[in-house]
Every structure is written in structure tokens, then in C-alpha cells.
Amino acid sequence: MSIKNKTAVEISKMIKDRQISAVEVLEQTIQQIKEKDEKVKGFITVDEDEARKQAQIIQKGIEKGELTGPLAGVPIAIKDNIDTKGIKTTCASKILYNFVPTFDATAVKNLKEAGAIIVGKTNMDEFAMGSTSETSAFATTRNPWDLTKVPGGSSGGTCAVVASGQVSCGLGSDTGGSIRQPSSYCGVTGIKPTYGTVSRYGLIAYGSSLDQIGPVARNVADCATILETISSYDRFDSTSMKRDKYDFTSALDKDVKGMRIGIPKEYLEKGIDDEVKEAVLKAAQIMKDKGAKVEEFSLDLVDYAIPAYYIIACAEASSNLARFDGVKYGYRSKEYEGLHEMYKKSRSEGFGDEVKRRIMLGSFVLSSGYYDAYYLKALKVKRLIKEAYDKAFEKYDLILGPVAPTTAPTIGESLKDPLKMYLSDIYTISVNLAGLPAISLPCALDKNKMPIGVQFIANCFEENKMIAAGQTLEKELAENFVLDFSLV
């Protein structure tokens, strides 16, 4: 029995029905990785031995009837900024080149308890800082749809290994669009949950007030299933939110009849590729056909999200990344004289250019005399942006929009002009500032056969609305739009 092109939920059902064992599933997965990752370069670490051990244990658990959940026996890829006990976790940075966590992130712990098998750790932009996965210290991940293109970022590795059919699903993290944008570029589905829904314990922080872990998979159902598994109220994360329900899969049966959906007209006005715009309008039409009320509206403050985001994210990052200093773990420079030189050389040699750029900016905006003008100002703008969304959600159940202005760019193009790269996050960033959930899913292919994603943004704690809409869209597209996951 082959698991080729199967989703996570389908795989676990096959195991449960004794059509295949968790051990065989894993072997096929390892085989796929061996065949494909040479070209895609989505993994930094694959821990075959540990995964095999786990598969044996999980298979027994399934046979004994102890593991009955929809992820039991499913191999999963984890972004390399999420702690995995005993498996190297590098953040794609030289400064953590050999770091082995001594504990699992809560999201990973939840996955393991559900019987999922961690096969490996995926490439990313160094410390999640970037939109192409090119800032990785170790490898340039390629887009499976066209190996000369980037997979997007920062969760480019996870999206690329899912899109190339190496694994059915994985975890990413989203600080300013890092799950949704690479999902869009790679033709897979990804969810950025409401802030506080998935514990950040064990997620190596970039921008603590913006970071969320979320699922990446081939369809909405898998994403909802994984989200249901990884989300929990966690006392180890003081910003974790206690929610009434952690049920995201029941929404898969819901429709969009009567839903009010707004499209920010600013999103379609300038800087957007025509084909991307068409995809959004196509999604809008499908929603209308399915009984939703769709209209354009004006979302205030769109232009202010990116500057506010970069100030907040860089300021937090400058502090979060201070701990990487060559004392407790990771890279230490070989030659230095005295403490301060040890710090400076270890950090300067250990961090890549983009990370240094953001640390410098973050340190500057927090430094004496500038705090009010930059950081405090950005926090005030953040409130205004949140209020603009609150206003929008008084009128609409969901916001529909593009994920990125274009499809995946060619490798090597974006890093030349950082500001331009930052600007490409325009549709995703404000969601993080306002703590909102959003789902990105493929909607069309452009003339070069590159995938185009759209996103539904919901109000806080209303993931189920966007999951229902995503599921509806996916079902409608399925008839004329079959995604191929064996491109490589």
C-alpha cells in the first residue's frame, strides 16, 4: 500500500484499518525524503533512527488501542526553530549549529502524545527572519513547483517538504506571515492561529508578541486536525489563552451560507500582480456562489502595519537573541581575547547578515532617547491597527485577501533589497500585530504554473469560520484544480 499523495488523516486511517503499519509508513516517508530532498533541500536534520524507534512504539500503541487519534502513526516535519528533545534544533543559524534541546516544545509534546512521529527538522530563514528561506546558514530550499524559485519563508522548508510529497504535514511558525506566505508560494495550506492558542513554550523566540506555531498540510482538514492536536492551554506559556473549546474539525462540515466576507480594497489597489488579484476575485465569486455576502471595504491603516511590525519585531528580537553569546550553548568563536571579544566574535561569526541587520535596528530603536519615538509609537499604532480590525469584524465574519503580491520569486532576487522584501509582507503582517488567526490555501496557478494562495482572516478565536470557508473553497476548486505533490 502506498501513501503517495495521501493526507495525514488518510494515512492514520489506513494504519488504523491495518492496510499499512506505522513502521511501513515511516519507511516510505524516509524513502521519499531520500529521493526528493536532494533537490528540494527542505530538511536540515532527519533523525531516521529515532523516528524508526518511535514508529515501532506507536504501532504497538495503535494495536493495543491506546492511540486512536487522527495523527497516530503519521510522520511529521517540524520547523527547526521548535525545540525537539534530543534532536538538533538550529534555527538555521551557525550560532546554534550543534544545539540539542533537553525538552520538547509543548506543541511537539502534544503531537507526540497523539502518536505523530517526528521525522526531521526543516530549513527556514535564520531565526525566522526573512521571506524566502534564503537567509538559512545551511542550505537554500527550493520551490518544488520550480526549483529555480524560492519556497517563501520563513517556514519554507516545512512548506517545501509538504509540497514535494516528502511528508503529509508539518509545523511552521508565523511572526509576520511565515506560515501563510510560503504556503501560498508552495501550493499548500497553512494556518496561523489566534495568538495564545498554541503554546510558545519551546518555540525559539523571534518576536514574542507576534510568534505563533501553526500547521502546514495539503488540505484544510489536515490543518484543522493538527491545530486541534497542538493547541492547548499551557501553564508554561504565560501568554497562553484559555479557550472554551479546542475543536477545529467540526467546522469542516459547516458552510458559508449567510457569512459576511469583506475584501479590503486597499489590498487590490496597488502593487498586486494581476493574476493574484484574479485569484482573490475568483475565491470571492465562489464564496458568493455558496451563499456568502461578499463586498469590498476600506481597511484603515494598511500602510502603517509594516513599519510598526519591523520596529516591534526587531526590538523584541534584539533582546530575544541576546542569549546567543557562546557561553551556554551553540557556537563560540575559536579565537578571542577577553569576555567582550568572545561575545562580539561569537555573535558576529555566528549570526548571518539579515539577523545582524535586525538586531542592530532593534537595539537602536530601544536605545536611550529613541524608545518613545520608535518603540512606543509602534505599540500605539499596533493598538490602532487592532481597533481597525475590531471595527471591520463588527461588519464581517471574515476578511478575504491575497497572501503575497506575487507568486514565488526567483532565488537570489529578493535579498538584494531588504526593504522591498519587507514590503512583500504587506498582506500578512497586520494579522500578527492584531493577534488574529488566518488560513492560507491555494486557489489558482499563474501562467508559469506557480501556485497562488488566498487567505481568510477571522476575528480572534474564530478559527472555525475561516476553516469552514477554506474547506468550502477547497471543495469547489477540487473539481478543476488538482494539485500535484509529486512534482520533484
Add this chain to the structure above:
Amino acid sequence: MSAHKITDEVIEYVGILAKLDLNDEQKEKAKKDMEEMLEYVDKLNELDTSDIEPMTHIFPIENVFREDEVTNSDGKEATLLNAPEKKDDGFKVPKTIEG
């Protein structure tokens, strides 16, 4: 001309704060980057925020506590597992300045 002139001294100073050493070429690039970024973020000044409360946390949660109970046992081994250099069950670092 940029409205924000980032001088060599500023780059030097930020390098000390961030513990980053940049060579001359990197310094020039960092100056340019930072000037551009600061000019860009100046856009925020178009908004009047004088009456706006800064938002540090997105949700109004408060008072998240743990009870004062010992939950951890000897953590030495895990703590030192990744140490680049250690000695006598501690992390070895260059001599810290005395006095």
C-alpha cells in the same frame, strides 16, 4: 539626502549594545540600511497617537501565576549538556573584569 544621518559613532555604539562587530564594509551597509529603514518607519509619524495607550499585550489577560512549589530536581546535566566549554560543573568563560 536622508533625514536620518546614521554616523559612524552611532553604528559603533549600537554595535557595543548588541555585541556585534562589523567590518568597515558591513558598517557602511548597516548605516545605509538603517537610514533607509528609519526613513521608512517615519511614516508612523503621519498618525497622531498622542491619546493612544501603547499596546504591549494583545489580550487583556493578567495575573498568570504559579504557586511557590518546588517542581524541579537536579538539573545540572541538562543545563551543561550544550556548554561550549565547561569546568567544575560550571560554564567556563574568559575572566570577568575585577574592580
Add this chain to the structure above:
Amino acid sequence: MSREYETVIGLEVHVELATKTKIFCGCKTDFGGAPNTHTCPICTGMPGALPILNKKVVEYAMAVGIATNCEITKYSKFDRKNYFYPDNPQNYQISQLYLPICRNGKVEIEVGGVKKEIGIHEIHMEEDAGKLVHDEWEDVSIVDYNRSGVPLIEIVSEPDMRSADEVIAYLEKLRQTIQYLGASDCKLNEGSMRADVNISVRKIGQKEFGTRTEMKNLNSFKAISHAIEGETERQIELLEMNREVIQETRRWDDNKESSKSMRSKEDAKDYRYFPDPDLPPICIPDEWIQKVKDNQPELREEKLERYKKDYDISEYDASLITESKHLADLFEETTAICNKPKRVVNFILGELLRLLKEKEMDDSDISFSPENFAKLIELVDSGVVNSTVSKQVFGEIFENNVDPEVYIKENNLMVVNDDGELEKVIEEVISANPKSVEDYKAGKKKAIGFLVGQTMKAMQGKANPGKVNQILTEKLQ
């Protein structure tokens, strides 16, 4: 010359709180312990770890704030203080800058009979750093994170003090209050209480403050006094030479009795404080403040009044004994057993204080049990031992916590009540000291004191002096 100037002093006092666990994780706070054993991912800054606030820390901070007449901040937050140092595993310290938990307090001190109020600017919560040990052999430092994350409060005074004596009185007052609250043991020598001193000088009558310096590494009251004197002199000298005082942090060297600037070009002292995104704010409703107030243990002033009333001891004695929570506790526990408050007070204020001073010990180091102490009081009271012997026995209790009953028996220290033996000894003393006897009979009544002393000596102290006096008087008639 220096009479033209006055010294202006403000204090930053760090106190380690007496919680069982650290401020943001479930690791023990016990002093000592093998290096890095009391650690976990949170207090060693492991990538991905997050802090969780210990509720008890907030309550202790509130209690100290209430006892020092502070306003409790209804809505308080943690901020990150960013600086690189190996004892600080995250390279930022979680502290409070913008919204500290307590503000605008004051305490009253008394120096040379003059009372004075010292303002408290704020009290904030923060985490302690680890320990750096210098390795002489290899010329490196070794980091131990056992202390990293131990909860601290920092009590920042207003610049209200004008002399070393006032500073010491203020510190004593804080220590006493915090010990009474049970919020810390406040041991300067173990570092559970530490003071950084901000000093400036100005011409008397001048309104503006001079430029201040901050003095660190002060581990005893003596060091604090000397550092204040030394720094005052240094600053006045600079001003007299028309030179500037530079605002800086200086490190006191106790051995050299001098201080040195801690500035280096690698330390910008720009801490880039910002609200910690990992910790939600603390909201303190009035009911919580009331609850902490209600649970507050009896403080010194109340205790003092109660002692006067319940135990009928003098204002003076009560005030001495309540100066330290340790002494007051010992007094109450011992009295509860033997019910002889006055004898207990006399022992504590006499022998105990003498021994503490002689051995240069702190009253927090007292380790004997109130049971043994009470037993001794009973033995004295019932005349089994006399007061001379009792001091010797008390010394043994103080040192080794001996059971006085057993000790007295084993060393045969009971008062001899056999009159025959006593009379025999007295007769020997009379015949051996004819001169004193003659003096006594000639009207120098005081001479009997010498004879009593000689008798007690011959009896090895085990006689009842009253009785000796009585028999002697009879025999010399």
C-alpha cells in the same frame, strides 16, 4: 573645610525573598548546593524557555510595600533590562522600570534621639543573577546559575539621608521590618541583603544636588560606613580642586578601603528597557491588598505594646528585645514554656547579647532550642543552680544546645543544700581570713562580701549566696 559640605545619600537595597522556589521557575532557592544543580531551562535561558511568575513573590513584595507605607500599584508590569554579562543567562534581566509594584513609601528612623523620615521612591521585583567564580589556576571564570532567578525586591530610597549613621539606621529598620514579615532573612554576609549607595555632596544651603556616584560591593555595615566616608572625602577633594565629579558606578574594595571606577568602553549602560512580552501584567485589586494586610504577621510596634501589657516588662526592655525578630521569637517561645518572662528577658539582654557580641555573631545565627533555654530558667528559679553556675550552663546551651538538666547532673553543678558541709567550709574561710573578720567586727560591714566570695570559691560556685551570707552573719555575731 568639609563642614561647608553636606553628603546626600540614597540607597538601592536588594533583598532576596524567602520563597521556596525561584521567581519564574520551580527550582529551589536554597543557599549553597553543588554548582548548577538548582537549574532548569527557564533559569538558564535555554532557547524556547519562558518565564512563569511565582505568586508568592508578588505577595512578599506587597507585604514589604505595605509595611513601608507604600502605595501598591494596581496595574504593574515587568520590563526587560538588557545587558550582557555571563551571570545573566538571557543577557537581559527581568525587572520593573515603568510600573513598579510599590511607590511613594516612607520609614521612620532615629539617630541620636532625633527622629527622621526616609522616603521610599519605589520597590520593584526582579530576578537575581548567577554566580561567577574566578579560577586562579587557569585565569578564567566559571558560571554557576544556582542563584539565577532567585527573587529579589529592590527598594529604592529617596536621597534623604545625610550621614553614614542615618544609612545604617535606615538599613537596620528595613532589615527589622522585612525579617518581621518573614519576607527575607536579610543576611548581608550571605548576600540576601545588599545595598548600593548613591552619594553626592553639595555646599550647605545649596538647593541642587551634586553629581552622584553609585557605590557597589558593600557587604557589611562597616563597609557601608567606610565607603560613605571615603566617597564623601573624594568628592569634596575633587570639588575643592575645581574638578568635576563624574557620574559613574564605583566598586568598593574592603581590603584597600578605597573605590575604583567600574566604567569600561564596552559598557554603554544603556539598558534598552521595554515591557516583557512574555509576562502579562499584574493587576492588584483592593481585596488582594486587604488580604495581604490581614495575613501580615505582628510587626514590631504591636509586639512591643503587647509585651508591655501581657508580660509586664519595661518599655526599655521590650524595645530592646523586639529590635530583632529572632530575639523576640526566642523570648516568646521560651516564655510560653516556662512562663517566667522577666527571667527570660534578663537572660536574653544579658548573657545572650554578651555572647553574640563576644563571638561576633548575628542573632539570626542563634541555633539552640527554646526548650533547653526554658529548662535552664526553671532550674535557676527553683534554686537547683545559682546564677553564677547558670551563666556557665547557658554558655553550653548557646554553643552546643545541651540539655541543662543532664549537663548539670553530669558535671555535678547543683547547689549544695547540705548545711553541715557549708558550715564546715565557712568556718575554714573565717579562720583563714582573720583580717576580714576583724574589719567586719570593727564595723566595716562590706568586708562580708569578700568572705562570701571566698566561700563560693571554695564551694566551686555551687552554694546559694544568700544562704552563705546568712550563716556567715550568724557565725560572726
